[in-house]
Amino acid sequence: MVLVLPNIRRFALSLTGSMADADDLLQSTVERLLVRGLPDDAPLLPYSLKICRNLWIDEIRSRKVRQDAGSGPAVAGDQVVCGEQQAIGERSLEEVQAALGEIPPEQRAVLELVAVEGFSYRDAAEVLEIPIGTVMSRLARARTALIGLLGN
């Protein structure tokens, strides 16, 4: 299980949008995994990610937190700098993080699973319990939004 912790942690970051919240979510996930025990038959990573996501959903509901687009990762209150002409690839990490903060968690989660964890659309759909078509459209929207926020 130790080996998939970084994967779960990155996924948690995509859901929560902040490193501190991601680590809290990671801890809850680990706790739940240890209590429930690891599955014998099902692959560990998708199983863990589903647990992570369900815990996050529970947390959202119980806290009645409004997931507005303004909650940025890592750096709070930062503006995306758009003044100068700059290639997307030259944007700083902070700028990219701020841009990701502007994107809804559902889109971020799909982007993370596909672009970072390398999940296929079908596997991402399975973990997130959404249709493949929704995976496709959320991904496209996330990328479009990022181009808009980071581009010139």
Add this chain to the structure above:
Amino acid sequence: MSRPPDDTHQTADDAVLSAYLDAELPQADADRLTARLAADPALSRRLEEMQSANRAARRAFEVVDDRPLPQGVLDLLEDANARQTGDKEQTGRVVQFPPRGPRRYLQVPVALAASVALAAGFLLGDLVRRAPGTDADITALYAGAIPEDSEIHRVLESGVSTEPEELASGAEARLLLTFENEQGDWCRQLQLAAESGSMQALACRRDGTWRMEAAAFGTVPDSASEAEYQAASRASFPALDAAIEAQIGARPPLSPEEESRLISNDWKKSGGSME
């Protein structure tokens, strides 16, 4: 600040470009798009922007990999480790690092992973800046990241297979195979041998830095005889060989001359690389 709202043309194209980026378009649609891209510079630019945005997002998420795991999580694992009736047999187990994709990993008992990491404690010292055995070392190992200022990174970046090196910790580092994997990344097989055991690792170079893909540890019992120690330090790891077999692309591993040439060329391939 943001672009003006996209027209539907752009939205439709973005959806197709996005799926194309992930190789999730049906072949016929992908072929059609390839043809369109060749004829349409604006569309091609849009794809490039999307690739850049994708890469930027990936970097932003991966940033969390370099931070040590939260203490709360480490405590949970330590408790679980203490409770678990661990598997005593440790030699030759392959530990696969956080992979890309849901299928490429092995389920390893917590006890094994933790104790192997501790047994290889001194080896971690070669991988990370700080003193071996600290939590940060373990997480760096498990995240697959290899700090750029570590000896291991230097060995991978500029070592040649004909010249084993002795590291600061006294471990001997020996490069075995250097090859190109199916994704077009350069990979190297590295062996570290020392008194407490040996380790073989597969590391690949992507975006200019080296990451661990898989490692196998062979530990030596405290009471080991000289012969047992010698045997352990030259242990072969069939499971790691299998991992390499799975990664190796069409071309054979490099000869020492090819290695030297590649290193002096800063690992650039003649054709230039995409990503």
